[in-house]
Amino acid sequence: MHELSIVSSVVEQVIESLEKYPGARVTEVRLKVGALASVVEDSLQFCYGIATDETPLEGSRLVVNIVPVTVHCAACGSEGPIESLQSFRCPSCGEPASDIRHGRELEIESIEIEEAEQVEL
Numbered sequence: 001m002h003e004l005s006i007v008s009s010v011v012e013q014v015i016e017s018l019e020k021y022p023g024a025r026v027t028e029v030r031l032k033v034g035a036l037a038s039v040v041e042d043s044l045q046f047c048y049g050i051a052t053d054e055t056p057l058e059g060s061r062l063v064v065n066i067v068p069v070t071v072h073c074a075a076c077g078s079e080g081p082i083e084s085l086q087s088f089r090c091p092s093c094g095e096p097a098s099d100i101r102h103g104r105e106l107e108i109e110s111i112e113i114e115e116a117e118q119v120e121l
């Protein structure tokens with residue numbers, strides 16, 4: 001499954017960045033996903049539950065921010081979001097535009113962690 005491999009690599013990256021914070025647990029992971037990345041959020045959430053099992057990410061929340069597709073228009077030089085994925089046209093002048101500037105993102109935006117609890121003496 002496409003989503004499972006995405007989520008697995010996200011989990012790997014998060015665990016790597018946790019090395020600086022021993023004992024910390026992850027409470028939230030925010031992902032930036034382009035509208036063209038062709039992922040289904042429900043599948044992402046489902047796979048996240050599986051992939052984070054028995055990791056420091058277990059029980060954390062996955063927040064998916066969908067990035068709209070924007071194109072740069074060669075005809076008029078403007079850049080903006082397309083109206084629909086079926087129509088790659090410049091939002092300003094209506095010329096066909098295939099120079100995609102945003103919408104293919106697939107990256108971790110932020111990670112929220114909870115530091116290890118202090119031991120009470």
Ligand SMILES: [Zn+2]
Nearest residue numbers: 073076090093
């Ligand atoms: Zn244009």
